[in-house]
Amino acid sequence: MTSPSPGPRPFPVAGPLHPLDYWLSPELARISPSGAPSRLRQLADAQGSRAAAWSSAVSGGILMVLTGVFFSAITGNLVVTLTLGPLGAALTILGLFSWNRVRASLPDTNRLLISRGPGSVRSALWTVALIAAVQGAIMATVMPGATARGGIAVITLAGCYVLMVALLVVCILIPSAVISRARQSFRQKVQEDPAFRKAVEEDLATWQDPYGNAGYGPL
Template sequence: MNRMTEAGQPVYPLNYWLSPDLTKVIPPQAPSRLRQLVDAQGTLAAAWSSAISGGPVLALTGGFAPALSGNAAWVLVLGLIGAALTVVGVLSWKRVRGRLPKADRLLITRGPGSARGGTTMVAVLAGIIGAGFTTILPSAVERGTSVAVVGAYLLIVALLVACILAPSTVLGRARQSFRRRLHTAPGSAAQSNKTWSPGVTPTAMPGTGRSECQRG
């Protein structure tokens, strides 16, 4: 017999909520507290994935900037900032994926939520910006600065990929990635016997060896 929470809600094993049979009964777009938590975790991971991919873009900018300004210091400055941003992003991304967010915090994202949506947005923005660059390209060719113009455009596209496509891809795969980590992480089978209800949210991911819970 399943236990009951203080609010009178049934408490089921975590593998009940992850059961493929339950997924077949409940439509993918139907709201549930577990899905909200996983989506919130995906939103945080997506934000840090943007930092991870943005670091190399900064480093590339540092390598390109001296060609425009003649100041080699940009290589060191932007290179260090890009490396630091990538390291912080990787560490924070791993930390976010290892814990469910707090139950009393609901995160909302307004950007695209899938790789297809991110690709479409990047393509549209890149096309609009590219159309603007084509108007200055002829004069840049006459002045011998066409390489700088093309390089600047490519850096802008790379920035769009880092800030839009990368996080939208992570966000779109958040639920699939969450389920895969539960089934492949060491110790997840033992942790699947832990109980959870919409009113009690595990703050530690199954498989981490911790079973700390927080009231929602």
């Protein structure tokens, strides 16, 4: 009597070719083209884009509070502060909570988050400076009339200009700064947070490129 033949054996799952520290190496990142795709770069860039959005929310909330205080001081009416103050505080608290949550977990790379803006801090600075210069030129044309109306008009005009420049910083410069440091921040997070490192190591053990043969790193 012959025994039944065993069923097909499951295909063995190969482990990662290199440990995480190999892929995290700054030296490996330096010798690799910055545009070369990798899983670590995908994770870092996705996390950086989300962190940039919430960083802008935090600073935007603070700016709302300052705007309310400024216009209340100019008009002597606390309604502006009582309106913008709580909204700004709520936005700041929500932004801080969400920023910490984004930084503490691996992003869902299946959900596409498109960020439009300057690709570097230098480009962001030039963009802010150019728009601020245009706004300043427009303000300069109405400054003589404000001067004729007295000091309060001048302070109001100058304050509005400062707030507009601050808004440019919130919307353009801060997100660009966060995104430009996304990969460095990701590496630092892995090195300093054991729970986050464990999550990345688990991802390394199971991830396979669904479209080609991209490596897990470099970062």
